[in-house]
Amino acid sequence: MLTDDEDLAELMQRAYRYALSLTHEPEAARDLVQDAAMSVSRRGGPWNIRFMTTVVRNRFIDLYRRARKVPFESLDDSVAAPLEDESVEGPVDEGLMDLILGSLKPSEREVLYLSAVEDYTTAEIAEMTGRPRGTVLSILHRTKHKLRHRLSHETGLRN
Amino acid sequence: MKLDSEIKRHYNRKRLASSDVAELVRTARSPMGRLRYLAPRMAAAALLLLASVFLITRITDAPVAAAPELATSIAKHVVFQHEESVPLAVRTENIQELTMELPRLNFTPAASMVVSAERYRLYGARYCHIEGKIAVHMRLVREDGLSVTLYQVADQPEFDSVDGTEIEWKGYRVRMWRENGVLMCLAERISVSA
Numbered sequence: 001m002l003t004d005d006e007d008l009a010e011l012m013q014r015a016y017r018y019a020l021s022l023t024h025e026p027e028a029a030r031d032l033v034q035d036a037a038m039s040v041s042r043r044g045g046p047w048n049i050r051f052m053t054t055v056v057r058n059r060f061i062d063l064y065r066r067a068r069k070v071p072f073e074s075l076d077d078s079v080a081a082p083l084e085d086e087s088v089e090g091p092v093d094e095g096l097m098d099l100i101l102g103s104l105k106p107s108e109r110e111v112l113y114l115s116a117v118e119d120y121t122t123a124e125i126a127e128m129t130g131r132p133r134g135t136v137l138s139i140l141h142r143t144k145h146k147l148r149h150r151l152s153h154e155t156g157l158r159n
Numbered sequence: 160m161k162l163d164s165e166i167k168r169h170y171n172r173k174r175l176a177s178s179d180v181a182e183l184v185r186t187a188r189s190p191m192g193r194l195r196y197l198a199p200r201m202a203a204a205a206l207l208l209l210a211s212v213f214l215i216t217r218i219t220d221a222p223v224a225a226a227p228e229l230a231t232s233i234a235k236h237v238v239f240q241h242e243e244s245v246p247l248a249v250r251t252e253n254i255q256e257l258t259m260e261l262p263r264l265n266f267t268p269a270a271s272m273v274v275s276a277e278r279y280r281l282y283g284a285r286y287c288h289i290e291g292k293i294a295v296h297m298r299l300v301r302e303d304g305l306s307v308t309l310y311q312v313a314d315q316p317e318f319d320s321v322d323g324t325e326i327e328w329k330g331y332r333v334r335m336w337r338e339n340g341v342l343m344c345l346a347e348r349i350s351v352s353a
Contacts (some may be wrong), residue, residue: 003184009339012183030179035188039272047187058339092165094172101169108302144162 007093008047011157012037014118015052021113035059049118053128060106092151099148108143115140185286233289233310234333236277237346240287241308241331247283247298254297261295266296266313269339274309278302289344292318296349301347306315310344319343 019029036055114120126133249260257268279299287296295310322337333346
């Protein structure tokens with residue numbers, strides 16, 4: 001059963017932002033969402049963010065495999081550690097944030113996005129991405145550390 | 160500022176253009192969205208049909224010369240097993256049941272976007288092997304009633320040369336591709352009515 005047009009439009013925007021977290025390229029992200037929408041349409045739904053996320057993710061992985069790239073590396077669970085204080089000296093410049101996010105790996109941006117923007121728990125992200133929870137925590141911890149470090153470094157250079 | 164808030168703020172600014180969103184909503188709403196997706200594939204299928212008609216007149220027992228050795232070996236194995244009609248261990252139309260019914264598998268049998276539920280119906284499955292690795296042999300029934308074999312095996316780096324290949328042998332076309340973490344091998348008899 002389809003929801004109304006406004007809900008669908010918002011769903012597409014959320015799927016696009018998720019796709020953007022994977023690709024970091026607006027055109028590629030739009031194409032991913034287009035493919036996903038067609039795929040879900042062919043199946044007759046369901047039109048919800050969890051399913052769209054799965055379809056976008058599968059499509060992304062397929063494309064990367066064809067291109068012989070490896071977007072999702074495995075990590076040792078044992079490096080999981082509690083998240084540190086997450087404050088940054090803000091507000092952060094939009095261009096700088098974009099630049100630094102672009103330097104991250106797709107797997108790092110994805111976990112960061114699902115956690116910070118979609119507010120999924122690490123257990124939910126683990127289920128969605130097929131990774132152990134410890135691995136998700138590791139990626140999240142490492143990525144936030146990297147992001148904070150680069151933000152402060154670049155901000156220092158610019159000031 | 161919280162890092163999470165900054166990330167959220169950053170991504171929430173990213174939006175598709177309203178014209179793109181309208182197009183996507185139309186795709187979701189309209190059967191035309193499906194047609195737009197299917198049209199090029201239908202054209203490709205028509206071309207494939209023409210090519211099949213052409214090729215069927217010259218099918219030999221030799222595989223396509225340019226096919227990689229591993230792909231050829233797998234394709235021959237799948238065709239051989241298809242023709243053997245070995246009894247199935249599980250009789251089900253639900254692919255998810257295979258995980259429970261075939262617990263020795265080291266992967267989860269997956270539905271494929273290529274083998275659409277609209278055209279193919281699962282009939283049953285059994286354990287089998289591909290290149291010494293445990294695999295699942297599924298028997299499907301195509302919409303025209305023909306029996307089709309779909310093999311799935313956990314993906315391996317060595318399948319790089321197999322991904323995306325298509326081999327014809329003994330009157331069968333075997334397509335092999337990676338999807339959902341498995342290598343899929345679909346064997347279908349080439350026929351004029353296919």
